[in-house]
Amino acid sequence: KRKINKCALQKEFQLPEDESIPILGISNRLDSQKGIDLVTEIIEPILEEYAPVQLIVNGGGDNRFREFFAKLAKKYPYQVGVNLNPNFTLPRHIFSGADIILLPSRFEPCGMTQMEAMRYGCIPLVRNTGGLADTVSDYDPAIGEGTGFVFENYEHFALFGSIVRALETYKHKDEWGRLVKRVMNLDFS
Secondary structure, three states: OHHHHHHHHHHHOOOOOOOOOOEEEEEOOEOHHHOHHHHHHHHHHHHHHOOOOEEEEEOOEOHHHHHHHHHHHHHOOOOEEEEOOOOOOHHHHHHHHOOEEEEOOOOOOOOOHHHHHHHOOOEEEEEOOHHHHHHOOEOEOOOOEOOEEEEOOOOHHHHHHHHHHHHHHHOOHHHHHHHHHHHHOOOOO
């Protein structure tokens, strides 16, 4: 069903419908605490160098970030879809259709987004802090274990490297499928 959900999400955001294109998702408050400043520094090279890749953004917040993503969607209309208003239903659409959820938080006392996303089979890419560190283990291709992609330093190159690692792993469909099943079976109760 993730393939159906993915195409529905692409359609909802007026992006080309293609289940093979990796989708990066952001569904959070758009502010520096959530690491959005890091995303703005590296997302254009990701969109240009790792095409085809799509980005879907949902959330209210800081106007400078809202303006950034609005301009990004105009510059890359076939790769970026945005809804820059708080929406309590849309995150589940994003979790069920996106491949990777970006959570590069500066700090995160608990964090629920990554746990919800994993339940839907959306792989978290997180900074190793707070509740994100408690719930996401770094994927290790040598042993086929882990539940997401984790980086340490609050630095844009660290985020960039983790996104590249995730996109390269996505190309290996069998391993990616095992990763998706692994996160969907986690129990945080």
